[in-house]
């Protein structure tokens with residue numbers, strides 16, 4: 001049996017390989033020099049006695065937007081702490097899952113009051129959003145000076161844009177406000193109202209995806225902090241100068257290449273490396289090898305796809321079962337007409353609605369977009385148009401497992417096992 005303790009093996013500090021930004025905050029982001037210098041110049045007026053500019057930070061997930069903005073605001077706070085006549089307050093809120101502006105404003109009121117009274121304060125409950133905005137203004141006025149408000153994941157504000165409209169153009173006596181909005185949602189970014197775009201996005205800073213070389217250096221710095229006997233030769237902090245007794249030479253290039261060819265997401269690359277380290281530890285190995293990275297990737301993919309299947313609607317799960325059934329019978333790829341026959345039988349069995357064939361086809365195509373099915377367009381023969389043939393893009397046992405967790409469908413999956 002495995003026992004705890006004494007299994008430090010590879011790690012010097014395991015938390016450093018946790019990709020969540022609250023656990024480990026990098027103090028340098030050389031890959032983002034240009035982006036950070038644009039944020040720097042938008043905030044610089046503060047050091048010259050002026051008002052900060054509003055900034056809209058945009059870029060896909062895992063590109064260092066949150067850690068980059070945190071690093072810059074921390075640097076500014078450090079500067080302000082050494083200046084006698086500067087009061088600088090930074091308020092950070094995540095708008096993830098907020099839905100309405102009301103939630104963001106209530107969070108901001110809580111945060112600003114905690115700064116003002118220097119103790120934990122409850123989130124207000126009763127006031128309307130307009131009243132919350134007034135409360136926030138009064139609290140900010142009481143604190144005075146320069147205020148930077150960081151609204152992370154602003155795409156979480158779905159129902160109204162009150163806070164995104166009002167905050168960047170707020171004018172409060174004795175206070176200079178700068179708002180930094182961050183989003184990774186392309187559609188949200190494109191659909192932003194022109195007024196909001198022009199005030200919040202008076203400076204727009206775009207973080208474009210990392211390439212494999214940049215990901216190698218990011219991983220190398222992380223590994224040097226997190227892993228035993230892993231350090232930079234001659235103090236040069238890039239992947240070529242990394243020496244390690246616990247990482248075989250191809251581990252970092254492979255993690256970087258796999259994440260780079262996907263989405264260039266640093267969070268994903270770090271997660272892959274840390275999962276590979278965990279698998280090596282599980283194996284009782286003293287070093288991480290390429291095979292651990294490959295197995296880690298498979299494990300992560302299964303986890304992600306598993307979550308995807310579990311979150312699908314019942315109708316989509318039944319559509320998936322039709323293709324699973326055909327797959328197990330050795331009949332995939334199969335066309336919509338045949339699959340629809342299976343669908344009618346399965347929906348009757350489950351006792352749920354049976355939709356028209358067109359709607360059923362949409363469900364199949366949704367699953368293709370979710371990378372759970374593969375769809376192939378084929379000609380039906382001369383002059384008879386095109387048809388779609390569907391097959392599974394994932395392992396059938398994974399489908400049986402995850403769909404089987406749905407109590408209404410477990411009767412069917414049990415028969416297929």
Ligand SMILES: Nc1ncnc2c1ncn2[C@@H]1O[C@H](COP(=O)(O)OP(=O)(O)OP(=O)(O)O)[C@@H](O)[C@H]1O
Nearest residue numbers: 019026029031061062063064065066067184266267
């Ligand atoms: N240039 C970099 N150097 C070191 N670590 C980095 C770098 N860029 C990103 N990271 C790390 O990658 C992870 C994700 O970064 P971060 O949370 O800032 O991404 P993000 O762009 O805000 O993503 P999201 O849009 O999903 O919130 C963090 O662990 C962060 O420390």
